[in-house]
Amino acid sequence: MASPRGPFSPSPLSAAADDDDNEDSSRPASLSPAPLRDDNDDAADAADAAAAEERQQPVDIPLTLTASTVLRQLPRDATAALAAAAASYNNNNGLPSSSNDKVVVRFKPVGSAPPLPGSGGGGGNGNGDVRRKIRASQPFGVVVAFVRRALRVPATASVFLYVNAAFAPALDEVVGNLHQCFKDANDQLNVSYSLTPAFG
Template identity: 55%
Template sequence: MARPYEPGPSTSLSTNTLSQTPSSPVPEEDDDSGAASPELPLTMSASVMLADLPRDATAALASVGGFPQEKVVVKFKPVGAAPSLAQELCKISATRKFEEVVRYLRRKLRCKDTDSVFLYVNSAFAPSLDEVVGNLHQCFKNGQDQLIVAYSMTPAFG
């Protein structure tokens, strides 16, 4: 919570307020500290509004949403009585959602609409269906730059 404004040594108040106005309560930078004291208040007129972002900030923000790889390698591992896949590796676009991985696996396993399939990343957690595959890959890839997805026909891993 901000403190109420109290005149200090940097401000001067006169008994005759009509002839003199108090100096601005905007903190001045000292050569010693390099930053203004957080206890001094800022007036609304002292705030700065940016009309646009600096060029380096714009470039940084533009690169944040991108993924270093266009496609991600996903390795499927069966758990329990789940059938094995003929091809355990597949590539999927980094911008796709995890539901695409589930749909792909269901198609490869030839699951019926009533069959359940449970998928886990690194045999640890079941990601949300709307999670982006590229984000999962960046956070949980293995040493071979693969996203490991374990699958089971019954719930596994608690």
């Protein structure tokens, strides 16, 4: 009676080949296949050897931190500035250190935009510029509302405001942060305004 073959039982060919009563002497003693070596094993062994060799050799290529895609540490002055900003942020309950202070915002018309009232005298210098003080903790939306109110722009019309004639900040951006980052040499934030898109 024949026994059922399992996955690891010898095949009938190899059993017949191992039998001493086999008349065919030209057949090899065993027909079981030799373990196959995959070509990928050689490549993997070579890659492992190369990686081990690289780990042992020190890297002699001079690389500055600015050339690196990931900085290992910040420069000393940037680290100190971030620490000071974090300390002032934490001491003022999340508000900028100058939240109760007012910052000077200089308004300048662009294109065919009318000058703000008061630009001919005391608040400006005669060329349409107006300077106003705004609390640093106010969002930029307050500045937009001020310009709309001063120009008496209808609710259906648009007003476009740009910082340093370069970009339009979000309405929820804090004026103090914009002032701190983009103020000019006269310690004022330059805001250009227009009734049509003017920049970018």
